[in-house]
Structures are given as C-alpha cells and as structure tokens.
Amino acid sequence: MANSAHADTLPPGGHAADDEGELALKDLAARYGLSVSGARPGLVPYTRQLWQRRHFIVAFANAKTRAAYATAQLGQLWQILTPLFNAAIYYLVFGLMLKSDKGVHNYIAFLVTGIFIFTFTQSAVLAGTRSISDQLPLIRALHFPRACLPISFTVVQLQQLLISMLVLCGIVLGTGEPVTLKWLLIIPALALQFVFNTGLSMIVARIGAQVTDMKQLMPFLLRTWLYVSGVFYSISVFTRKAPEAVRWMLEANPAAVYIELARDALVESHHKIPMHTWALGVGWALVIGIGGYVWFWQAEEKYGRG
Amino acid sequence: MADRNVAPTVVVDDVHLVYRVHGASSGKGSATSAFSRLLTRKKAAGVTEVHAVRGVSFVARRGEAIGLIGRNGxxxxxxxxxxxxxxxPTQGKIYTDGQPSLLGVNAAMMNDLTGERNIVLGCLAMGMTKQEVAARYGDIAAFSGMDDYNGKDFTKLPMRTYSSGMAARLRFSIAAAKSHDVLMIDEALATGDRAFQLRSEARIRELREEAGTVFLVSHGMKSIRDTCERTIWLDKGIIKMDGPTEEVVAAYEKSA
Incomplete structure (x- = not known):
C-alpha cells in the first residue's frame, strides 16, 4: 500500500502526483469493497427499489393533488368543474360555431370523450416534462429511484381522469346512450393508456431535465397533437378522399387509438372500430411503456446535476 | 485521528464539480441577443460554469467524525x-461503504403540504415501509416538537407557515429517524434553539455510534471542536488543510 500519510491527506493542488495517488485511492477502495457513490443500479435492482417505493409514489401523488387545490376556495370541486368547463368551451367552438360534427351521430358524447381522454395524455406529458426539473431540490436532498417522480405525476393525472370519467358517464347517459356490458372495456382501455402515458412521461422527463427550453416548447407540440388526433372531428369522415397512407397514419397515432377505444366502449352509436385498434393500443403501451422506462433509467445518475 | 488500519468508509478521489447555471449571464434576456446567438452558433451563451469543487481527495475511516469548514461558497x-x-461529480470518483445520507438545511420539503404529510413522505422516500412509518411517526413528531408548539399542533399546518428554525427541526427529525452508514450533517443544527440543539447533539452521538463515519459542516467552531477529531478546511473548492481539529481550526481562525 502506498504510504498512508499520502493516501489520507493529499496536499492542496497536489494532483501533480496524480497517477500514483489515483491508483492508490482506487486500489484502497477496491481492497475494502467500497462501491462508487451514486452509481446507477442495474435494471432489475432498480425495478425492485422502485417497487419498494410504491407507497411513496401513491402518497406523493395524493399530496400533490391535495396541494394543487389547497388555496382555491372551492378546493377539490375544481377537479369536476375543470373538465366540465373544458367540455362546454369545446362544444361551443366546434359543435355550434365551426360545425365540425359531420358524420357523427352523438356529437356531444363523441367530443367530450375525446377531450377527456386526450387531456389525460396531454397533462401527463406536461407534468412529466417538469417532473424532474421542478423537483431538483428534492432530488438533491433524498435518495430514491428518480422514476418515482414521472410515475407519480402520471398517477396524479390518472386520479383526475377517474373523476372526469364520472362526469363523462353522466354526460354520455344524458345524451341518451344506453349502459351496456361494453362499458367494461373502458377499464383495459384506460389501463393501456396509463402505461403509455407513464412511458411517455418518463421520456419527456429525461428530455426536460436536460433541455430547459422543453417547458416552453411542449405546449405547441401538444396542441399540434391535439389537432391531428380526431378529438373534435371524425378521422374516418375527414380522410374519406385522402390517400390511404394519410388516413392510416392519423388512425395509428396513439392518442387517436386510445380515444377510439374509449368511444367504442362508452358510446353505443359510435361506428364499429376494427380489431387492430386494440392491437395498436397494446403495442403502443408496450413499446412506449417499456422503452420509456429503460431510457429514463439510463440517465438515472445524472438527474441531480440539473 | 483513526488508526490507519481501520477500514475506510469514504474514499474521495480527485473530485471536480462544475455547476452549469442557466440564465445567469445578461445575454439571455433580450430576444435579439438570443437570435444572434443562434445565428453565430456560439455555444452555451447564457450558461455560466461555476467550478465549485476542484480536485479534492481524501480518505475517511470508520469511527471518524470529520468537520468541514471554510468560507461561504x-x-x-x-x-x-x-x-x-x-x-x-463532473470528474473523479467517490467510493463509499453503503449508502451515505445527507442531513441538510436545504433538504427540500414540500412547503405546500402539512408537517404530517412531510414526515410520511420523507420517510417513505427514504425507503421505509408503511408500517415502519406508522410506528415511528409519533417519535418523529415528538422529537421535532411540532406536535405541540406553543400549544398548537403544527403538524396539521402546511410547512410554509413554519419559521425557518421550525422547518429545520422537522427536517432533522425526519432524517435522524433512520440510522445511517455514513452520516453527513450540513448546518442542520444552526437554526435550532438551545434546547433542540442539545437534543439533536445527543441524537448525533447516538447516530455516530451506529454509523461508520460522521461529517459535520458548520460555521460554529465550538460545535466542530466538540464533535470532531479531524477537520478539513476547504477554500475555493480545494483542500487548504486537513488534520487534527485543533491545528486546522486555529489556522482557520487566524486567517479570518
């Protein structure tokens, strides 16, 4: 072993003797089996750690939901009012003023389902973009798998969605749709969308942690996505004269896929959807869900840097 | 100082850290300057680099309590x-035995949430199970003194209503609820009042017996002298002096 005085207290600016010193320190660490601090764990141990923090994820989401409305007089009543107002405004603009309800039987149910489902993805992505960069003090203070944060923020949006769903069921029933067994299909549809959203949220969280301009850019990307996703018009009606490839691309868009799945489940008068829509829904959830998770994990040790 | 043959718990090997600060320089504010920056493809304008730690190396061993002193920044x-x-670290490596824990005043809590939720969330984030949190909650609240502060139960109030000293007390209480291999205390005690300082110093001694190594950052030379045998003096990101507390503190006080 190198002389111990040297190993213990290197003189200031003393990395002239670097080669020798570095080797000695490295060897010393290896001899006593020390591990590199803050190193990224393997994917399996990481997943295990994440599973251990499942209660943290849920508790953090609950706390964030409660805090979001803590200063409003009406409190969590806004969780119901916000989607209602949104639905009313879109109906005013697209249903009454622009009349984009061509070829749709029950436009109100069609529109409101589209808006609520799209909002779930939209707000998950927005929250995901900020989930790392806005929580930097927490990340620099405590140890936990960072994937907790984007997942937790997606759970917040899921809670909001479930409340919106109650509102939605009321609206759909109010427009004269019957309750059928098919309504149960909304559960797997939302589960798939949740997995997709979580993956996407982790992807934008990593980007947002490194590219600070992402927060400004994201609303524009999301609005573009909203307009091409058939939220307030029927893609199949609008693309009747368009080339096959264009129609196919619009219909394969994950937001459009999940919206169609929800409409198919809840709105009886909605046109029949082909089976491959379900295949697309599963495919998007798996690819983005797993891909986003792995990609997020690959930068795990760097999130503290900001 | 600890025996040379005692196992090391922390090995810091030529560590550098550079903070990249966005929006620090004046150039970013105006749209024209941002545009001309894009046109001229000048790299990273509006980003200032702060070289906070510049090549620090040392070894800490089991059972040592090490003071860290130096000017602000x-x-x-x-x-x-x-x-x-x-x-x-931007450059260099740090090797540790087990998971080091940092107790700091800047340790973030969620200000919009109540003290109660902060305790629960903090413990869950540290990896405790729900049952452990439930079992320790009472102790933590009582140790912080927040459950009955001036006759009021502050754990039911959001943390933004706390004074800075009260927030520090709660943070320390949460972090000290767990035993740690390597414990680092960053000015956590400075804001507490006398009674709480005594209580937390006792807790630190307990933690130190359980922990391998304790680091203490403080500007109070008395607490450094009381708790640490070895002290490292950092100046402008490099180690200016490293040795027995008496010598280092004396030199530091002379320079001030």
Whole structure:
C-alpha cells in the first residue's frame, strides 16, 4: 500500500502526483469493497427499489393533488368543474360555431370523450416534462429511484381522469346512450393508456431535465397533437378522399387509438372500430411503456446535476 | 485521528464539480441577443460554469467524525452532495461503504403540504415501509416538537407557515429517524434553539455510534471542536488543510 500519510491527506493542488495517488485511492477502495457513490443500479435492482417505493409514489401523488387545490376556495370541486368547463368551451367552438360534427351521430358524447381522454395524455406529458426539473431540490436532498417522480405525476393525472370519467358517464347517459356490458372495456382501455402515458412521461422527463427550453416548447407540440388526433372531428369522415397512407397514419397515432377505444366502449352509436385498434393500443403501451422506462433509467445518475 | 488500519468508509478521489447555471449571464434576456446567438452558433451563451469543487481527495475511516469548514461558497455542501451520490461529480470518483445520507438545511420539503404529510413522505422516500412509518411517526413528531408548539399542533399546518428554525427541526427529525452508514450533517443544527440543539447533539452521538463515519459542516467552531477529531478546511473548492481539529481550526481562525 502506498504510504498512508499520502493516501489520507493529499496536499492542496497536489494532483501533480496524480497517477500514483489515483491508483492508490482506487486500489484502497477496491481492497475494502467500497462501491462508487451514486452509481446507477442495474435494471432489475432498480425495478425492485422502485417497487419498494410504491407507497411513496401513491402518497406523493395524493399530496400533490391535495396541494394543487389547497388555496382555491372551492378546493377539490375544481377537479369536476375543470373538465366540465373544458367540455362546454369545446362544444361551443366546434359543435355550434365551426360545425365540425359531420358524420357523427352523438356529437356531444363523441367530443367530450375525446377531450377527456386526450387531456389525460396531454397533462401527463406536461407534468412529466417538469417532473424532474421542478423537483431538483428534492432530488438533491433524498435518495430514491428518480422514476418515482414521472410515475407519480402520471398517477396524479390518472386520479383526475377517474373523476372526469364520472362526469363523462353522466354526460354520455344524458345524451341518451344506453349502459351496456361494453362499458367494461373502458377499464383495459384506460389501463393501456396509463402505461403509455407513464412511458411517455418518463421520456419527456429525461428530455426536460436536460433541455430547459422543453417547458416552453411542449405546449405547441401538444396542441399540434391535439389537432391531428380526431378529438373534435371524425378521422374516418375527414380522410374519406385522402390517400390511404394519410388516413392510416392519423388512425395509428396513439392518442387517436386510445380515444377510439374509449368511444367504442362508452358510446353505443359510435361506428364499429376494427380489431387492430386494440392491437395498436397494446403495442403502443408496450413499446412506449417499456422503452420509456429503460431510457429514463439510463440517465438515472445524472438527474441531480440539473 | 483513526488508526490507519481501520477500514475506510469514504474514499474521495480527485473530485471536480462544475455547476452549469442557466440564465445567469445578461445575454439571455433580450430576444435579439438570443437570435444572434443562434445565428453565430456560439455555444452555451447564457450558461455560466461555476467550478465549485476542484480536485479534492481524501480518505475517511470508520469511527471518524470529520468537520468541514471554510468560507461561504467554498464547496462544502457541494462536496457532501457528491459524496451522498445526489450530485454526480463532473470528474473523479467517490467510493463509499453503503449508502451515505445527507442531513441538510436545504433538504427540500414540500412547503405546500402539512408537517404530517412531510414526515410520511420523507420517510417513505427514504425507503421505509408503511408500517415502519406508522410506528415511528409519533417519535418523529415528538422529537421535532411540532406536535405541540406553543400549544398548537403544527403538524396539521402546511410547512410554509413554519419559521425557518421550525422547518429545520422537522427536517432533522425526519432524517435522524433512520440510522445511517455514513452520516453527513450540513448546518442542520444552526437554526435550532438551545434546547433542540442539545437534543439533536445527543441524537448525533447516538447516530455516530451506529454509523461508520460522521461529517459535520458548520460555521460554529465550538460545535466542530466538540464533535470532531479531524477537520478539513476547504477554500475555493480545494483542500487548504486537513488534520487534527485543533491545528486546522486555529489556522482557520487566524486567517479570518
């Protein structure tokens, strides 16, 4: 072993003797089996750690939901009012003023389902973009798998969605749709969308942690996505004269896929959807869900840097 | 100082840390300057680099209590964050035995949430199970004194209503609820009142017996002298002196 005085207290600016010193320190660490601090764990141990923090994820989401409305007089009543107002405004603009309800039987149910489902993805992505960069003090203070944060923020949006769903069921029933067994299909549809959203949220969280301009850019990307996703018009009606490839691309868009799945489940008068829509829904959830998770994990040790 | 043959718990090997600060220079504010920056493809304008730690190396051994002193901005807190693995070093490596824990005043809590929720969330984030949290909750609230502060139960109030000293007490109580292999304390006690300082010093001694190594950052030379046998003096991101507390503190006080 190198002389111990040297190993213990290197003189200031003393990395002239670097080669020798570095080797000695490295060897010393290896001899006593020390591990590199803050190193990224393997994917399996990481997943295990994440599973251990499942209660943290849920508790953090609950706390964030409660805090979001803590200063409003009406409190969590806004969780119901916000989607209602949104639905009313879109109906005013697209249903009454622009009349984009061509070829749709029950436009109100069609529109409101589209808006609520799209909002779930939209707000998950927005929250995901900020989930790392806005929580930097927490990340620099405590140890936990960072994937907790984007997942937790997606759970917040899921809670909001479930409340919106109650509102939605009321609206759909109010427009004269019957309750059928098919309504149960909304559960797997939302589960798939949740997995997709979580993956996407982790992807934008990593980007947002490194590219600070992402927060400004994201609303524009999301609005573009909203307009091409058939939220307030029927893609199949609008693309009747368009080339096959264009129609196919619009219909394969994950937001459009999940919206169609929800409409198919809840709105009886909605046109029949082909089976491959379900295949697309599963495919998007798996690819983005797993891909986003792995990609997020690959930068795990760097999130503290900001 | 600890025996040379005692196992090391922390090995810091030529660590550098550079903060990249966005929006620090004046150039970013105006749209025209941002545009001309894009046109001229000048790299990273509006980003200032702060070289906070510049090549620090030392070895800490089991059973040591090490004081870290130095002026504001000399890199003490940054170094501790690097050791804790919360901030990856830009260059160099840090090796540790087990998971080091950092107790700091800047440790974030969620200000819009009540003290009660902060305790629960903090414990869950540290990896405790729900049952452990439920079992320790009473102790933590009582140790912080927040459950009955001036006759009021502050754990039911959001943390933004706390004074800075009260917030520090709660943070310390949460972090001290767990025993740690390597414990780093960053000015956590400075804001507490006399009674709480005594209580937390006793807790630190307990933790130190359980822990391998304790690091203490403080500007109070008395608490450094009381708790640490070895002291490292950081100046402008490099180690100016490292040795027995008496010598280092004396030299530091002379320079001030």
């Amino acid at each position: 000399s890199g003490k807190s940054t170094l501790l964050r690097c050791i804790a693995g919360l901030l990856p």
